[in-house]
Amino acid sequence: DAKTTQPPSMDCAEGRAANLPCNHSTISGNEYVYWYRQIHSQGPQYIIHGLKNNETNEMASLIITEDRKSSTLILPHATLRDTAVYYCIVRVAGGNTPLVFGKGTRLSVIA
Amino acid sequence: DTAVSQTPKYLVTQMGNDKSIKCEQNLGHDTMYWYKQDSKKFLKIMFSYNNKELIINETVPNRFSPKSPDKAHLNLHINSLELGDSAVYFCASSQVINTIYFGEGSWLTVV
Numbered sequence: 001d002a003k004t005t006q007p008p009s010m011d012c013a014e015g016r017a018a019n020l021p022c023n024h025s026t027i028s029g030n031e032y033v034y035w036y037r038q039i040h041s042q043g044p045q046y047i048i049h050g051l052k053n054n055e056t057n058e059m060a061s062l063i064i065t066e067d068r069k070s071s072t073l074i075l076p077h078a079t080l081r082d083t084a085v086y087y088c089i090v091r092v093a094g095g096n097t098p099l100v101f102g103k104g105t106r107l108s109v110i111a
Numbered sequence: 112d113t114a115v116s117q118t119p120k121y122l123v124t125q126m127g128n129d130k131s132i133k134c135e136q137n138l139g140h141d142t143m144y145w146y147k148q149d150s151k152k153f154l155k156i157m158f159s160y161n162n163k164e165l166i167i168n169e170t171v172p173n174r175f176s177p178k179s180p181d182k183a184h185l186n187l188h189i190n191s192l193e194l195g196d197s198a199v200y201f202c203a204s205s206q207v208i209n210t211i212y213f214g215e216g217s218w219l220t221v222v
């Protein structure tokens with residue numbers, strides 16, 4: 001079972017920042033927070049991951065609270081192409097642990 | 112170049128038939144996976160292989176038989192297809208520690 005809780009859906013105006021929250025209150029010390037998204041009719045796409053420090057890449061920023069019990073994915077300037085289901089996943093680093101997907105958040109970017 | 116490729120993309124077949132879905136990755140990864148996404152859009156791990164050896168089998172019916180001829184390929188063979196097997200099947204690969212990359216999916220419809 002997924003160890004994360006996300007709102008089922010969110011809307012965001014095009015050009016604005018999209019902030020997607022995730023709760024993972026039972027996260028273990030050796031588990032990372034991963035974010036993936038699935039655009040309609042495509043395979044899941046990796047976005048970003050982190051352990052305890054905030055992370056940023058060309059797609060998004062990941063803010064993890066100090067107690068690591070929650071995190072927020074930030075898409076700084078959402079576009080229509082960012083409309084997708086976003087999955088927050090906790091996963092042990094290393095080994096061959098598969099990703100366990102929850103229900104995710106359906107983000108709709110509106111023009 | 113497609114990193115994880117699956118064939119066929121679409122497959123319509125009758126109940127009781129046997130069919131295969133092929134997957135190849137050109138990333139040099141050691142681990143490959145099969146995921147199933149049903150009509151309710153839940154993504155679930157089915158199998159995981161590391162260096163051609165099965166390491167995870169998530170209580171999948173034994174009508175499903177993955178085969179890994181080498182570490183770049185993980186094919187999924189399904190015997191005696193049932194209506195409930197209709198779904199999108201995603202192949203994925205990863206290297207230890209690194210992120211998991213997904214193919215574009217194979218849409219299976221059993222009629």
